[in-house]
Amino acid sequence: MFRIFGRRFLEVTLFILAITFVSFLFVRLAPGDPVLTILQVDDVSITSDQVDELREEMGFNDPLLVQYGRWFMDFIRMDFGQSYITKQPVMTMIISGMPATLELSIGALLVMVSVALPLGSLAALYRQSWIDQFSRAFSMVGAAIPSFWLGFLLIDLLAVRWGLFPTMGREGIQSMVLPSVTLGLAISSAYVRLVRSSLIDSLSHDFIRAARSRGISETRIFFSHAFRYSLPPVITVFGVSLGSLIGGVxxxxxxxxxxxxxxxxxxxxxxxxxxxxxxxxxxxxILVFIVNSAVDVSYRYVNPELRLKEKDGL
Incomplete structure (x- = not known):
């Protein structure tokens, strides 16, 4: 237990060091100058002395490692600084925007689960039927259509022409529907294929045939054995694709x-x-890291083989 805890602590420490340095470096190397943006050079005439003075005041003339060290010490104290534009604390801005992002992500996941699990399961149970053909067509079309284009289509059809939902903003449940459906449908196509293939593989195992020979009902076999056995690949892919979900949001x-x-x-x-x-x-x-850690724990729960191997020291 101590070894596992020590390894996990080392992983977290290295992860935080790596992600903070990489994010700091990429942002600093990106084109553009925040000093010119702050001084609004397009609207007000400024001198080069004013630009140099503000750059010195903001610490941009210091070596990059010095700037990173100063920022990292603030990060340890959970102080991300203030926005250059709004002058608000960054943590306050993130906390204020987090509820909207979380509700949109949860809404998209609910749409994805509502579409991918039933459609993928039915396609696996009724192979070569019309619903299997439909699931394949849905997966191919969903993978080919960009999420932003699907969003524009839904806005034009359901918001502009039919007037069923608002086109923008955050004003109650109705404002969540279109963005959640757009993102949920965009990510569900891959999971339909995954659920289908994983269930087909699960249903072909010997323990399923043994359960049928003992007279266990098909419903119990599906939910208690086949479906649970097919979950590990789906959970693994979800952890890997969480970054894509955040980008889609x-x-x-x-x-x-x-x-x-x-x-x-x-x-x-x-x-x-x-x-x-x-x-x-x-x-x-950090959020992706936490979710991936939770995925590892859930993977051990839904996969008895992994627990047995760890117990036997394999």
């Missing part, structure tokens, strides 16, 4: 003008607001 928030963290970071990238960009990247990376 950013795109959808911009399309639907949804006031979450994704839209906030896009606006920050346009204005070269370094503290907000770095804070967002680090928070999202």
């Amino acid at each position: 950013v795109v959808i928030e911009v399309i639907f003008a949804y006031p979450g963290m994704g839209k906030m970071v896009v606006d920050s990238i346009r204005s070269r607001d370094y503290p907000v960009i770095q804070g967002y990247m680090v928070i999202m990376a």
